[in-house]
Amino acid sequence: MMRDRRMAAGADNWVFRSSGGIDRLEARFTGVAFAPHRHDTYAIGITVAGVQTFDYRGASRHSLPGQIVVLHPDELHDGRAGDGLPFQYKTAYVAPADIQRVLDGRPLPFIKGDVSDDPGLHRVVCELLDDLDSPMEDLEREQAITDLTAALSQASGADLPTGVQNHAAVLRARDFIEANLDRAPTLADLEQAAHYDRWRLSRDFRALLGASPYRYLIFRRLDRARGMMSRGAGLAQVAQAAGFADQSHFTRHFKKTYGMTPRIWAAMHRRSRSA
Structure with a gap:
């Protein structure tokens, strides 16, 4: 590029x-x-x-x-x-x-x-x-x-205020994300599903689950992708089924998360399974 x-x-x-x-x-x-x-x-x-x-x-x-x-x-x-x-x-x-x-x-x-x-x-x-x-x-x-x-x-020296996290709202948002991996939810969608202000939800989600709502969505998509790859699915099919825009989008997120391309991961997995 x-x-x-x-x-x-x-x-x-x-x-x-x-x-x-x-x-x-x-x-x-x-x-x-x-x-x-x-x-x-x-x-x-x-x-x-x-x-x-x-x-x-x-x-x-x-x-x-x-x-x-x-x-x-x-x-x-x-x-x-x-x-x-x-x-x-x-x-x-x-x-x-x-x-x-x-x-x-x-x-x-x-x-x-x-x-x-x-x-x-x-x-x-x-x-x-x-x-x-x-x-x-x-x-x-x-x-x-x-x-x-x-x-x-x-x-700037003006931290955002923090307080007690809304655990129930975070769990409702998490469940919504996991049920909608193949779509592109917004914070407004999560706000409606969790019945909680979207910006507070975003902060509480990271505090309680260790990742932002978007990163959590990507991790769960990658989990689905690895499961499909381990069963022999092709990368283009995996990218689409896991909710990524295209194969290159999937590859970039996979490498950023796991340090290797999905093609290399799949090849290593096949070798390990054969061994």
């Missing part, structure tokens, strides 16, 4: 935008990338290569590979290479209204310094920007917003 992006846009300057879900992109530029401008969204990204330099809130900022950049809504900024060499980054544009749905009236989080090394924020942003080639499912998008809001709040 990277080679295709370069061929399409030239060796030095290109932009690849994801399709579906949260507005996400990966870009590479040399020299001055863009003049001063504003967004009506948060721009939250990570520098992949080079030095990303920008003027923001009266000072020049510099982001090195692995650092997180958080540009707040309606703040003037530009962008350029900081050392004369190409720089590359990934960014997600998130509407304040989406963040506010999780905050429920609390002030939007503000990251001082704009360039962050906060480990929690780094983990969430990397997960959000990891796979730009696949459109996000509705539940995946909603969960990403929830996780990002929590990470931004923590990094």
Whole structure:
């Protein structure tokens, strides 16, 4: 995919935008990338290569590979290479209204310094920007917003409030997910099934079951897929029956979870069964 992006846009300057879900992109530029401008969204990204330099809130900022950049809504900024060499980054544009749905009236989080090394924020942003080639499912998008809001709040020093988890509601949501592996449920669906506010449900679900509702859905789909593969089903058939968009979508999630492709896993399983 990277080679295709370069061929399409030239060796030095290109932009690849994801399709579906949260507005996400990966870009590479040399020299001055863009003049001063504003967004009506948060721009939250990570520098992949080079030095990303920008003027923001009266000072020049510099982001090195692995650092997180958080540009707040309606703040003037530009962008350029900081050392004369190409720089590359990934960014997600998130509407304040989406963040506010999780905050429920609390002030939007503000990251001082704009360039962050906060480990929690780094983990969430990397997960959000990891796979730009696949459109996000509705539940995946909603969960990403929830996780990002929590990470931004923590990094800004304003953690979201916690309390006693609603165990019964979490179990109702879990049962709904397990009964609907082949569809794409949303947090609104889980809210209705659990009779509990969707954003609190998302936090309680992770606290009690160790994974977000979306990750739980993926784990259960992968369990179904491994069962079918162990019985000799083909990968295309498995991907469709387990609820994935296509075989490549299935393969990416399988490798991310188990560290190997489903084809290798199936071959190892056959060898083990024969032995």
